Amino acid sequence: MRPLFHPALEDIKPEAILYALSDPERLAIYAKLAGASGGGTCSALADLGDRVIPKSSLSNHFKVLRESGLIRSERQGVEMRNQTRCTELDERFPGLIRAILTAYGQLPGQLKTD
Amino acid sequence: MRPLFHPALEDIKPEAILYALSDPERLAIYAKLAGASGGGTCSALADLGDRVIPKSSLSNHFKVLRESGLIRSERQGVEMRNQTRCTELDERFPGLIRAILTAYGQLPGQLKTD
């Protein structure tokens, strides 16, 4: 398995962030992850209620989130721990992530995390 | 020519906004439009400095921006006047557009509008 790539904070592009979160599944996953207390594993985030995301698609979603700079992934034993980079990101793009999550949260019938 | 479609404020989806602005050319166009004083025409926004966008691509960019709810387009004689829907949008998704434009503006060597 190739080593995981994480962009440095200063290399993160807002377009990449917007692109990553413009996919409804990725946005749902990210919102869940941002709301969760501990670092979420891929499989724990796979269930979106209305549909279970196939493994390969999930893996790709996490790759997109990771390489856009939104999350940090780390192998821990057999599974992968993912956590948001919210704090860092807010330094670089003040208010951006917050505004996106708020906008998403305002949609009816969503963000019903656990 | 088909009539232009503009979504009602309450039908605007944040995913659509993020998608529309995740394309570097559209983001550049939108930033220019948001910075411009009058409503910009398509051709006035076509020149991105490093490249001139083909007409058909431009037309499609404006369609995406319009149908995502980011801009309002209105035919005025032979040309098309475009204006942002910033104020309305800020009501629905507080801080979102501002944060995106700020993030984009922080990139080095951009937003050098005229």
Place this chain on the structure above:
DNA sequence: TTCCGTAGTTCGGAAATTCGGAACTGTTGA
């Protein structure tokens, strides 16, 4: 009225991207 120029739209096919099943890798526990 017809004709011309300008501004933008639509069409259609080539190129690029996304999706997801099947096979694979890396890790742990028995």
Place this chain on the structure above:
DNA sequence: TCAACAGTTCCGAATTTCCGAACTACGGAA
């Protein structure tokens, strides 16, 4: 050593994007 599990990679099918060429809409000149 083996089996099971979590996630990754591969690769072909389906979808989307891109953009040149043809087209439409409007306004002005004659």
